[in-house]
Amino acid sequence: MQNLRTVNITRYVTPLREGGSLPAIVEADDGFLYVLKFRGAGQGVKALIAELIGGELARFLGIKMPEIVFATLDDSFSKTEPDEEIQDLLQASVGLNLGIHYLSGSITFDPVVSQVSPLLASQIVWLDCILTNVDRTFRNTNMLMWHKELWLIDHGASLYFHHSWDSWQSQAERPFAAIKDHVLLPKASELDAVNEAFKQKLTPEIIGDITGLIPDEWLLADTYDETAEDRRAVYTQFLVKRLEISDLLVKEAQNARESLI
Structure with missing residues (x-):
């Protein structure tokens, strides 16, 4: 990394x-x-x-x-x-x-106009289940089309557990009901295959490498009794737990998708 x-x-x-x-x-x-x-x-x-x-x-x-x-x-x-x-x-x-x-010349993704493959749609839906990303809806897709390719932007509404920090463990184990509103859910027909592939690829070590990028000063901005490593470890453990329950998250997404199509 x-x-x-x-x-x-x-x-x-x-x-x-x-x-x-x-x-x-x-x-x-x-x-x-x-x-x-x-x-x-x-x-x-x-x-x-x-x-x-x-x-x-x-x-x-x-x-x-x-x-x-x-x-x-x-x-x-x-x-x-x-x-x-x-x-x-x-x-x-x-x-x-x-x-x-800044992707100069990009345009906001429009699900009516732009086509997305079932594989890519499933990959993005899977990732947003892990991240608990509530902000990839028809109202606000947070995706761009640039040079005829789909690009993700704006993950700031993800990981909302950190706004009520003390309950992070229980939140890590919860299903993600908001997936029913995901703009790409109707196209996400390959969730099982994506789940198997991404569970193999995204290891706890990789997650630790990514959380290791977070600057200490950001982690310490609103705490006085924890170290940066304490906070970083929580982000790592939260994501590892989400990975462990990915089968449950995929099943929930599939059930929500079936109600749409």
């Missing part, structure tokens, strides 16, 4: 006024544009942790995901920003944020 690159933000280009987190298109010192997810936004660093884990799991499993980078923001940007809401966000986000490579 490779480490993520770190870039420095050199230019704030434009806000993306979608949802409540106000992500923005920015330029970095490597010359590329990124969609910047701010640590000072509503869900704070937990959304960034979910973005990192979800995106890197997708990449490891062979599902297309734009490159994720750590992005450093200094305090100079807020001083020249006239919009008070954005100015506050920039001030609250000085330091290490998360950037996702």
Whole structure:
């Protein structure tokens, strides 16, 4: 597992006024544009942790995901920003944020227009069951079409157990009822095959490598009595447990799919 690159933000280009987190298109010192997810936004660093884990799991499993980078923001940007809401966000986000490579010219995935293979649909549904991703619906697909290929974006609503941290063990063992609303569920006819393949590929060691990418400062942002390793171990154990019950998760998804078709 490779480490993520770190870039420095050199230019704030434009806000993306979608949802409540106000992500923005920015330029970095490597010359590329990124969609910047701010640590000072509503869900704070937990959304960034979910973005990192979800995106890197997708990449490891062979599902297309734009490159994720750590992005450093200094305090100079807020001083020249006239919009008070954005100015506050920039001030609250000085330091290490998360950037996702901007896919220029991409369009939002439309399930009516774009075709997705049963295999790819099953892969994405399976991953979202593991991640407890509640935000890949017809209303908000969080997928893009770029150069005629499907790309995943925005995993910030995944791993919602970390918003009520004390019950993570019971949440890890729960079915995922929200899968019934997944935009790709009607196409996901190969869940059994995907489950067998991905259970073999996604080992606890790989999960540990991915959670090992989470910066200590993000893990410690809202705790005073735990270490970064304590928190990192919980993310690892949660995902390992989800993997252990993947047969149950697949069965639930298949039952929900049968009610749709």
